Amino acid sequence: MRQVYVNGRYLPEGEATVSVFDRGFLFADAVYEVTAVLDGKLVDFAGHLARLRRSLKELGMALELSDEELLAIHRELVRLNGIDEGLIYLQITRGNAGDRDFLFPDPATPKTVVLFTQKKKLLDSPLAARGQRIVTVEDLRWRRCDIKTVQLLYPSMIKELAKKQGADDAWMVRDGLVTEGSSNNAYIVTAEGAIVTRDLSSDILHGITRKAVLDCAADLEMTVEERPFTVEEAKAAKEAFSTSASGFVNPVVEIDGATIGSGKPGPVAARLRQIYLEKSRAAAI
Known part of the structure; x- marks a missing residue:
């Protein structure tokens, strides 16, 4: 079964959950990136992280994870899922404020961080x-x-x-x-x-x-x-x-x-x- 990453944990996809009160679900209050994997390696990764940081800044969202930590998570998912060719999706939401409200929650509200892989033929298109x-x-x-x-x-x-x-x-x-x-x-x-x-x-x-x-x-x-x-x-x-x-x-x-x-x-x-x-x-x- 495919392994995914949710808020610090690597889990089988069938066991991964996100709150129904998560703002990504309620308001699409979230950003994402998708990185191609070729030969088991990440393509244009620095560029994707730079754009991710810009998207977060434009929406006033802080992220505690460093670039090095995000790289390590991507590489671990490649390893766990045996991805030689495919994609890794990263999604970050403003998190779960405990209820539904249009106003942004307290900035200290933990962000929801989800990553998952897709095995996909990219070269032979x-x-x-x-x-x-x-x-x-x-x-x-x-x-x-x-x-x-x-x-x-x-x-x-x-x-x-x-x-x-x-x-x-x-x-x-x-x-x-x-x-x-x-x-x-x-x-x-x-x-x-x-x-x-x-x-x-x-x-x-x-x-x-x-x-x-x-x-x-x-x-x-x-x-x-x-x-x-x-x-x-x-x-x-x-x-x-x-x-x-x-x-x-x-x-x-x-x-x-x-x-x-x-x-x-x-x-x-x-x-x-x-x-x-x-x-x-x-x-x-």
């Missing part, structure tokens, strides 16, 4: 091999998308909508401009070969894989433009792709029924995926 079919939807989320909270109902809704339309995922659009995917950052490649992705703001998640992939693009001396782009630009693009901790670099071959480029995964996405994986596996801890 059929979706990356064939390319994603994307639909666009209106971005109706709150305007602090830069904080990685567990408020994921709308992304779940649009993923389900995409599935019902025979697509793989959805990209969100605000004021005619693409913000990001349901759980990933979005990119296009122009006819001139420039990689275009939305600039950082509170409208999108500051993706850890996004940063790493843009660093790879810089190493390859590719042109990068961090700016908004329209749905029409995306449909006319030479290539399109997304990035995420679980999908790495995933090509897009169709948007709202329009074929992107040749209709097959393009060379820019393929090259970035290759380089990103090589660098990430070499630097994993």
Whole structure:
């Protein structure tokens, strides 16, 4: 049985519990991170911890655990569950104040800390091999998308909508401009070969894989433009792709029924995926 971590204890998943009065359950008052595991090692871990600390700070939540302690917990879960390839989810809530109240509890209220693993094939991805079919939807989320909270109902809704339309995922659009995917950052490649992705703001998640992939693009001396782009630009693009901790670099071959480029995964996405994986596996801890 899978072992999980809950508030200082490693437990079989069937024995792990969280209070019904936990604010993560009542208010989605919680943040999370997901770290890929390749070759039994953690990918981009320092970046995920830095973003976790930022999310906690933005919500006024303190965490007693140090980065070293969090690293040790991640590594122990990898060991206990025999994870060679997969994911580790970390969720931190504002805790259990003993009752339901919109006001934040006393800052001294212990936080709830939960981690669990998922064994999952990440490298051999059929979706990356064939390319994603994307639909666009209106971005109706709150305007602090830069904080990685567990408020994921709308992304779940649009993923389900995409599935019902025979697509793989959805990209969100605000004021005619693409913000990001349901759980990933979005990119296009122009006819001139420039990689275009939305600039950082509170409208999108500051993706850890996004940063790493843009660093790879810089190493390859590719042109990068961090700016908004329209749905029409995306449909006319030479290539399109997304990035995420679980999908790495995933090509897009169709948007709202329009074929992107040749209709097959393009060379820019393929090259970035290759380089990103090589660098990430070499630097994993």
